[in-house]
Amino acid sequence: MNERTTVRLPAELLKRAKRKAVAEGRTLTALIEEGLRQVVEEKKTAAKGKRKLPRISKATGGLQPGVDLTQMWKIYEMEDLEYVERMKHFK
16 A cells, blocks of 8 residues: 655755656656665665675775785874874864
8 A cells, every 4th residue: 555745855856856757767756665665675784784895996806006014014104194184183
């Protein structure tokens, strides 16, 4: 059984949604229903701990170019310098 409801949406978002629905040859209701189903399913999946994480690299394995784990001091130094720069903005 379908129910009717009223939602308040920003005008620009509603315009874009209507254009997308027309471009895809379906109703605004169908577009909204699909979006809600995706959000609800994401929450279920996240709650089960089966969240799919995005790939960090398209490489088939190994470290990303430029990463050398034998010189970790360089990474720590960069992190320290970034931290100092961020702290300068709070003074």
